[in-house]
Amino acid sequence: MTGLLRRAAKALPGLLTTPLLPDDYLTLVNPLWSARELRGRILEVRPETRDSATLVIRPGRGFGFDYRAGQYIGIGVLVDGRWRWRSYSLTSVPRAGARIVTVTVKAMPEGFLSSHLVSGLAPGTVVRLAAPRGDFVLPEPPPPSILFLTAGSGLTPVLAMLRTMKRRDQIGVAGGTDAGGVDVIHVHSAPAAADMLFGAELADLARVCPDYRLTVRATRSEGRLNLARIGDLVPDWRDRQTWACGPAGLLDDAERLWAAAGLADRLHTERFAAPVARDAGSGGTVTFAASERTVRVDGATTLLEAGEQAGVLPPFGCRMGICHTCVVNLVDGRVRDLRTGAEYEPGNRVQTCVTAPAGDCVVDI
Amino acid sequence: MWWTSDGDHRYRSIRAPHRSRRRALGTELDAIRRDVEESLGAADARYIRRAIAVQRGLEVTGRLLLTCGSRRRTWWAGTLTLALAKVIENMEIGHNVLHGQWDWMNDPEIHSTTWEWDMAGAAKHWRITHNVAHHKYTNILGMDDDVGYGLLRVTRDDPWRPRNLLNVPFNAMLAVGFEWGIALQHLEIREVADPETRPAAVVRLREFGAKAGRQLAKDYLAFPTLTAFARTVPAGRKSSAGAGFASATRAPFASAAVAGFASAAAANATANLIRNLWTNAVIFCGHFPDGAEKFTLTDMAGETRGQWYLRQLLGSANIDAGPVLGFLTGNLAYQIEHHLYPNLPSHRLAGISVRVRALCAKYDLPYTSGPLPVQYAKTWRTIAKLSVPDRFLRDSADNAPETRSERMFEVLAPAERRRGLKTAIAEVRARASRLR
Numbered sequence: 014m015t016g017l018l019r020r021a022a023k024a025l026p027g028l029l030t031t032p033l034l035p036d037d038y039l040t041l042v043n044p045l046w047s048a049r050e051l052r053g054r055i056l057e058v059r060p061e062t063r064d065s066a067t068l069v070i071r072p073g074r075g076f077g078f079d080y081r082a083g084q085y086i087g088i089g090v091l092v093d094g095r096w097r098w099r100s101y102s103l104t105s106v107p108r109a110g111a112r113i114v115t116v117t118v119k120a121m122p123e124g125f126l127s128s129h130l131v132s133g134l135a136p137g138t139v140v141r142l143a144a145p146r147g148d149f150v151l152p153e154p155p156p157p158s159i160l161f162l163t164a165g166s167g168l169t170p171v172l173a174m175l176r177t178m179k180r181r182d183q184i185g186v187a188g189g190t191d192a193g194g195v196d197v198i199h200v201h202s203a204p205a206a207a208d209m210l211f212g213a214e215l216a217d218l219a220r221v222c223p224d225y226r227l228t229v230r231a232t233r234s235e236g237r238l239n240l241a242r243i244g245d246l247v248p249d250w251r252d253r254q255t256w257a258c259g260p261a262g263l264l265d266d267a268e269r270l271w272a273a274a275g276l277a278d279r280l281h282t283e284r285f286a287a288p289v290a291r292d293a294g295s296g297g298t299v300t301f302a303a304s305e306r307t308v309r310v311d312g313a314t315t316l317l318e319a320g321e322q323a324g325v326l327p328p329f330g331c332r333m334g335i336c337h338t339c340v341v342n343l344v345d346g347r348v349r350d351l352r353t354g355a356e357y358e359p360g361n362r363v364q365t366c367v368t369a370p371a372g373d374c375v376v377d378i
Numbered sequence: 379m380w381w382t383s384d385g386d387h388r389y390r391s392i393r394a395p396h397r398s399r400r401r402a403l404g405t406e407l408d409a410i411r412r413d414v415e416e417s418l419g420a421a422d423a424r425y426i427r428r429a430i431a432v433q434r435g436l437e438v439t440g441r442l443l444l445t446c447g448s449r450r451r452t453w454w455a456g457t458l459t460l461a462l463a464k465v466i467e468n469m470e471i472g473h474n475v476l477h478g479q480w481d482w483m484n485d486p487e488i489h490s491t492t493w494e495w496d497m498a499g500a501a502k503h504w505r506i507t508h509n510v511a512h513h514k515y516t517n518i519l520g521m522d523d524d525v526g527y528g529l530l531r532v533t534r535d536d537p538w539r540p541r542n543l544l545n546v547p548f549n550a551m552l553a554v555g556f557e558w559g560i561a562l563q564h565l566e567i568r569e570v571a572d573p574e575t576r577p578a579a580v581v582r583l584r585e586f587g588a589k590a591g592r593q594l595a596k597d598y599l600a601f602p603t604l605t606a607f608a609r610t611v612p613a614g615r616k617s618s619a620g621a622g623f624a625s626a627t628r629a630p631f632a633s634a635a636v637a638g639f640a641s642a643a644a645a646n647a648t649a650n651l652i653r654n655l656w657t658n659a660v661i662f663c664g665h666f667p668d669g670a671e672k673f674t675l676t677d678m679a680g681e682t683r684g685q686w687y688l689r690q691l692l693g694s695a696n697i698d699a700g701p702v703l704g705f706l707t708g709n710l711a712y713q714i715e716h717h718l719y720p721n722l723p724s725h726r727l728a729g730i731s732v733r734v735r736a737l738c739a740k741y742d743l744p745y746t747s748g749p750l751p752v753q754y755a756k757t758w759r760t761i762a763k764l765s766v767p768d769r770f771l772r773d774s775a776d777n778a779p780e781t782r783s784e785r786m787f788e789v790l791a792p793a794e795r796r797r798g799l800k801t802a803i804a805e806v807r808a809r810a811s812r813l814r
Contacts, residue, residue: 028600029441031592032494032501037487038438041431050486089484094423096484141486333686335720336509337478337490353412361484362491 044139045073051142056113058134062208065119065166066131067104071112072142078111080145082177083170083256083283086116087143089360092129096141098360099126102170102258102283103145106177117210119166149256149283150174155183155195156254160247162267164202164238164259168210170283171199171258175218175225185224194224198247202230202238202259240266251276258283297370301325301378302344316341316348316365316376327365327378334367341365346374403741404684407718410733414722415482423483425725429470430488436463444645445605448638457645461652467496468657469708474724476501477509481721499561500589503582507564513720517665517693518673523563524665525672527552531764533672534775538767545765549758556654561586597646602639609638656706659754663697664713666757668779669746670695690717691738696731696747703750704728714745742798777806 026035040047045054053070060066068088072078080086086103089096101116120131151159151174161171178184178195185194203209206229219227228246230238240263243250251274257267264282271280296311299319308323317339320327330338334352340362348357348368356371357363365376440463443456472495474480480488494501507523515521519535526532530549531542552559565582569575610631664670671692681689691714697703699711709724710716715731722730738745748756760780763771773779777786786806794805 025600025604028592028596029604031596032496032589033434038434040487041434091420091423094418094420094483096486098484330506330510331514333514335513336505337481337721338505338510340478340481340491352408353415355415362481362489364478 045071047073048075051076051144053114053140053142055134055136055138055140057136058131061117061210064131065117065210067115067117068130068134070114070116070140070142072114076114076142077144078107078109078114080107081150082107082173083150084145084147085170086114086145087141087360088116088130089141089143090126090130090134090138092126096360097126097358098141098143099130100143100285102147102173104169104173104176106173106180108180117166117169117172119210147283149258149281151178151256158196158249158253159198160250160253160255161197161199161201162255162257162259162263163199164232164263166210167257167259167263167283167285168201169258171256172211172214174256175199175215179218179222184218184222197225198253199225199227200230200238200243200246201227202232202263204231204233206231238263240270243270251279254279254281256281256283258285295372297346297373299323299370300345300373300375301327302375303378310370312349312369312371313351315351315367315369316363316374319370320365320376320378325378329366332366334364337364339365342377344375344377347371348374399741400682400684400688403737403743404682404687406737407687407734408683410730411719411722414719414726414730418482418723422723422725423485426471426475426480426483426488426723429466433463433466433471436460436466439463440649441601444642445601445608448609448641453641453645457648458652460645461649464496464649464653465656465706466708468653469660469710470705470724471708472496472501473708473710476505478721479723494589496593497560498557498590498593499564500585503564503586504560507560509720513717515678516673516690516717517671518675518678520675521678524661527559527563529559530761532666532761533781534764534768534771534773534778535672535674535781536764538764542765545761546758549761553655553658554651556658557650561590597650598643601646602642605642606635606638609634659750660697660707660710662757663750663753664694664710664716666760666780667695667746667748667753668756668760669744670780672781687718688743690714691734691743691745693717694746695753696745697750697753698747699750701728714747738800742800744800744803777810 029035030038034049036047036049040049044052051072053072053076055068056071057069058066059069070088080103082103084103085100087098087100089098091097101118103114104117105111105113105115118127118130120128147170149170155178161174163171175184175197178197183195184197199215201209201215203212206212209229212229215227219225232238247253255267255271257264257280261284264284267280268277268282271277296309296314298307298309299316300307301320301323304323304325306323306325308319310319310322314322317327317329317332327341328339330336332339343357343359343361343363345359347359347370348363349355349371350357350364350368352367357368363376365378436459440456440458440460443452443459447453447456472493475488475493476490476495478490481490486492490505497504512522512524517525519525519533526536529552530545531538565586566575566579567583569579570583673689673693677689694714694717696714697707697711699707704711704727709727712724712727712731715722715727715734716724718734719727719730735745737743756779764780768774771778775781776783782803787802789806789809790802794802797805
């Protein structure tokens with residue numbers, strides 16, 4: 014009887030607000046009280062270098078702090094009435110009882126949204142969050158010897174790993190017990206040592222932890238790192254587990270090198286690919302993620318038609334862009350509205366009956 | 379019935395309008411869509427967020443008045459506030475969000491795929507019958523179920539059956555229980571009988587049952603129970619302040635609880651009834667007053683984009699409205715513009731209507747609009763008239779208030795047929811009234 018009453022009491026708020034949720038009313042008082050969609054409030058935008066900043070975010074109800082160093086979160090910001098999404102590596106240390114998370118954003122010259130995040134976001138702004146994800150993470154406990162290969166803002170997930178290992182005393186500290194400490198070599202490329210992200214923090218880390226050795230390659234003066242000669246810098250690179258993050262060129266080279274050495278399973282990579290639309294009409298390969306099918310179509314073929322060609326049966330209604338029965342989530346790539354030419358980026362739900370791929374794209378059906 | 383016979387050249391000059399003109403009209407209507415889509419921004423997003431906040435505020439206020447107050451005046455204030463909240467929730471918010479009018483904001487909480495509304499039927503069922511069937515096949519007898527809701531005879535194109543004698547009482551029933559009429563629309567309960575369609579039909583029934591069950595439980599169980607509890611608190615206080623305890627307390631306790639339960643249930647029923655009558659009136663004013671034409675399947679064969687626009691234009695009717703009435707109708711007072719652009723945000727339709735009216739003047743096309751009481755009375759008049767067989771009616775399906783065909787222009791001389799549709803209709807009408 015009491016069990017029944019308790020269940021009734023628990024169901025009551027939901028029944029009183031149906032078809033909405035109690036959270037839909039709470040969010041009108043404080044946006045962070047709703048756990049229906051993850052949200053966070055920007056506490057601080059801390060400049061790091063000339064063109065980058067760390068966002069200190071206080072997540073609202075429902076956010077799990079049990080993420081792992083190296084994972085990324087999605088951040089949605091409201092720009093001109095529209096929610097626009099980007100993913101950034103968390104740079105904060107995951108721990109129980111934490112109240113904040115941080116991400117570090119570099120303003121890309123062509124990236125409107127990243128510039129907005131670095132310089133246009135006022136403290137107090139409410140942003141949307143997507144739960145942490147990604148498998149660019151260290152195992153627990155970490156392997157005895159590690160190579161970190163990073164370039165530019167590819168440093169951020171590795172920074173989270175370093176901070177976490179430091180906090181957990183997993184890297185040997187000078188004068189410490191040094192029992193079972195992890196040996197880390199870190200090769201980082203930046204245009205110039207002076208405008209390197211977190212340069213001071215990493216230099217400090219190298220000073221207190223003799224088992225953390227950092228080599229910074231200033232590419233503007235020294236030229237790009239030649240991975241074929243990695244052995245000169247890291248003689249035992251074959252014996253190390255390697256985590257690499259940076260521009261596609263670096264990662265492609267690394268994958269080739271490690272594969273040629275028969276060590277592909279020792280290399281872990283993370284790509285930050287900003288989707289770029291190809292010319293109108295060029296089409297692309299459409300991947301239907303849930304149905305695990307792909308099809309190549311031209312730029313005049315709608316996603317709906319592409320799905321039907323691939324044997325996926327996407328939902329549809331009017332087939333003329335008015336009913337919104339066919340909308341699906343665009344996971345990656347870009348699509349173009351055939352009626353208006355408007356382009357949509359990942360994180361949008363798009364009408365498959367009137368949009369066509371603008372380059373390769375992935376949809377969630 | 380309009381461009382029924384594209385192979386028939388007899389009335390080409392007058393047919394609504396000539397093909398090249400239709401294409402030009404389509405291009406101009408497309409341009410309006412593009413202008414509006416490109417101009418959507420922060421101010422529009424603020425509008426819908428505010429509308430939602432106001433609606434939820436009204437709903438909470440109404441429920442609080444009903445739960446905490448016990449006087450007659452409070453009951454009425456609470457009931458009317460709740461009814462207003464339900465009207466706004468249903469029309470300006472629910473209907474429009476479910477159309478995808480706010481999908482451009484990419485807000486997962488105000489999105490056609492995630493929204494659920496305060497109606498007996500499931501939103502996902504309604505999106506099929508409404509967004510697809512009604513908005514694509516608008517006013518086509520046999521395709522658009524909103525043409526009579528499977529219950530009423532609303533056009534002479536529909537052959538008379540004896541049950542149409544009950545058109546007027548059926549219409550009254552539908553108005554009173556409108557949310558249930560809408561909920562049953564997509565269920566196609568008959569399909570349960572056929573083994574082939576049964577599984578899908580059963581799934582729909584189950585989804586409907588879950589949704590309707592929660593709606594009923596909220597309005598007729600949860601809130602009444604809460605009110606019953608709230609009423610027993612002062613009743614208990616009063617009796618314990620009095621002399622005796624024991625048996626004396628039980629009676630006022632129970633009667634206060636029953637009264638509270640009944641008053642909340644009655645208030646919710648009244649609010650739902652007001653919302654049903656209002657939405658029914660607004661929606662009927664959109665397609666059933668004089669001038670809003672019905673179509674048949676052949677009208678749609680080989681239809682171009684321009685013809686689709688034209689069918690929306692000729693099949694819909696507006697209500698003359700200012701900002702307040704516009705808001706209360708969910709901007710369906712601009713039914714014509716809503717049908718031309720079902721997924722453009724509702725608060726933009728008033729502005730769009732200025733441009734659409736100008737286009738109608740330019741292309742000499744009819745644009746039906748009138749005051750709410752007049753339009754609503756006309757819907758009842760048509761429904762009442764059509765309850766009897768056609769032989770008792772003066773107008774034929776070729777030239778009636780709710781449907782017409784090109785044959786109505788046979789009375790015109792060839793030179794007169796070269797005019798626009800609006801002028802031609804007016805000329806035929808004028809001639810008929812002169813003859814009368």
